[in-house]
Amino acid sequence: MNTALNYQPEVLVDTADLSREDWLDYRRLGIGGSDAAAIMGLSPFATIRDLYFDKIGVTPVIEEEEENWVAKEVGHRLEDLVAMIFAKKTGLEVFPVRKMFRHPLYPFMLADVDYFIRFPDGSIGILECKTCNYNAKDKWADDGIPENYVLQVRHYLAVMNMNKAYIACLYGNNENEFVYRCLERDRMEEEELIDQEKYFWEEYVEKKIEPPYSGKPDLILASIRKYNGYADKSIPEISISSLESRSLEKYLKLSEEKSQLEKRKKEIEAEQRALSVPFVELLGQGCKAVIEDGSFRYRITYNPTIRTQIGKENMEKLKNQHPDIYEEYTSTTESRIFRIKKEVA
Template structure:
């Protein structure tokens, strides 16, 4: 698909009025296509989900994000959308308004858009405003004019569905209007073609054919996804034979394990030396938590702060399980972690 092959003469279709939808119905409508926040998972750069997670969500196998997961941050972001839009309008002088509808691309009906706000520009044209919030430390992801990549994909998807040329992303990271970031995004037809191609391949190759896509994305997310759908470990299952061509990767794994072992050994040596050097200072501090040393040129501040945890010991936990099984069952949760190791043996 070349840049000139995109048909630019279209208007988005309205699927449903979202203002009256329940959350359950809204989630159901999202399953009939690909939304802006889904694109990063397809492209393998999502910080939250893999392409397999997205596939399972679209087929109704497993929700993409559990309702309890990080619900406070999501709720804060939702509640502050209007405030972010208000600050943007005040800072830019542009007119901003919501349209509570879900839109669909008429040429690629698997592409959906649920846009936060729209903008009226002075020349009478329309654009998109995407409202974000983040904590103070996460503001560094926006430094030097940058925008987190998954947000860029989201907005480019919206521009394509709505057939608009410009959007802004506004992000509030503090509690006043100066702790506010505004970034413009111009439509880029070459990038848009790539996004459409990847979305179309995902939808037609995997979702419509109900064929699981291969994993892509960040290793930690992939491993978490595999554990999520794989169920609990079963030591009674027979040994699996791995194809011979994977031996190269296992050799690399073992080399990295040896490098890690050497680094950890050196780390332990350094920590032991630091503990030895700390002894006289800890002795002088006693029950105090801070100290200062000044030699006339430099000033050193020392802290020795406590970290306290209240927990139930292993023996007490066993007693609780026996004596009060109902309480134990209500307040404990079984989790599973698995350790991957490689050991080389003679054939």
């Protein structure tokens, strides 16, 4: 593969006046930068199977409320501010181009870039704008960049045929709580990324073949549940012969280890409660205390946790007496527990 060719990206569509729905439709025509991490099994948000279903237009059986929708909305709304802070701190010119681009050699590769940078020598680079909460700032420590963002920007550099990008992130409410990192184009890593994206598009999406799951187990389990739908206890017991029982033996062994640890945890907690009794008795209704023994000062807190809830019986009364209110303010969720029982064959 020769990624060193002199090429110019093609414009797929002008996005300035594009609706959200139309923009999503265009994204399904190929692979965007934020899709790259899912293909490589490194996305914190989606599996490769989720991405596949999105590209072929399959919607989840179970529609769940997006947990991180606020963070996404904040990130979108603050892109301009992040770009402004970056320009102020670096003195570099930044500007948007509201177009979705396509790689001329690999037309399945798309790029909708936040901002571009004009460097003093006249060359153009990429600026990717991010936000995160204060607790996530450690992911940027020691000149680090979250790996899913690295893959996203390498994808953009490939599509745009550019050699340099910056990723900027605002993690607080002032310009000092801000980091930016430079990322140079790496042709070897780019070739690997293009190979994986090409394989995903041609062997799975175009052929309508589901890719095998890869990535974080929690994401995979959530994806299986989302696309399989709710449990159906009327389905007869199935016989599984395609998987080895060694995994089940390991699962049972881990369950035993967990049981022993939980038993010890309960013993420790019981001992701690016993030790706390005289201190709680002296606190009475108080919530704070201090003890000094000459060398150390110990600060004790005994703060209340107040929770308002409707009991099971009252919930049933509400359902029977005010079904309209019950339906409006309650929601039904489903969780499933995986257990193994070992029997003699």
